[in-house]
Amino acid sequence: MPDRGEATTPTRAQPYDTDRVVDVAVQVFLERGYDRASMGDIARAAGLGKSSLYHHVTGKEELLERGLRRALDALFAALKEPAASTGPAVDRLRTMIRRTVEIMCEQLPEVALLLRVRGNTETERWVLERRREFDRLMARLVKDAITAGDVRADLDPGLVTRLVFGMSNSIVEWYRPGGSVRPQRIIDHITTIVFEGLTREA
């Protein structure tokens, strides 16, 4: 329940919430590119005056950070879910592939933006470091699954991680929410290819 006392005595006008401003900013960054997009572009797309925008955030970089945090927070939170944090490494790996696809499908613009980050600003460098940390944790899972004897031992864990998550990340190129291909169908295909392979057993 909202605190009605507070709601009736606002300290300043907030007709638009910050989350909605972040939604708009993420779209503008995807369309124009972060470097080219200006606070003026975002204000225009949001239907706000530029000065109103500064009631919500300190500037463009904060909008980028807030947008990318949504995707990163979801990915790191998934790691703490029971199915991803307990049990055999191979099952945890399977869970994380599924959760990554689900998060991409739910937060498609944020993940698409995350995958484009190249490290030109302080925020982007921080984001790249978080992505590398995530990749290291996934490579560790692959390695642990090999040690446990559940994943074949003739593969390099780091390269497997890049390729498997390269496959799942590639869906941002064509996945559209509400389209004919459902997330569960993508997850089934990815996990079958990755764990069982295409070859039909004789």
Next chain:
Amino acid sequence: MPDRGEATTPTRAQPYDTDRVVDVAVQVFLERGYDRASMGDIARAAGLGKSSLYHHVTGKEELLERGLRRALDALFAALKEPAASTGPAVDRLRTMIRRTVEIMCEQLPEVALLLRVRGNTETERWVLERRREFDRLMARLVKDAITAGDVRADLDPGLVTRLVFGMSNSIVEWYRPGGSVRPQRIIDHITTIVFEGLTREA
């Protein structure tokens, strides 16, 4: 052997060949984005005057077309090689996955540019149509391999094609020629994951 007679009587100064101009243009398009890059940017990067550039090509769109044709021609030529055009569909599919990775590693900038095309110009729309044609041929291979009983039948050929080539395309994000990961190692990993899967046989 070059025709010496022609070489000693040039009809106009050609101190720089067109292929080299295309190399430079592809780099400029990758760095600035095709829409933002100008003929002036390309001339500067090539160390040529802008008017010299027009001795080689009619404009920016021709440079894009010539760059992208390199990647497309290589991919379609691979389809006609004996190992890709005769024998069981599953072997032809395996060959095409290998050849696609080889072509990406050999022509990394051209393929990276190809993967970024969004259809904003006539050339880009033509390129997207060629890419779709390539994807249709690959999906046909997957379908034929299922019909032949070599690939599991519980998967959708179109979705398999997107995911498998999504995995191989993802290497443009991190592969660097001359780096520690060799193309053959990438090919071995992709074909093992795609055909055999990660699960260690009991």
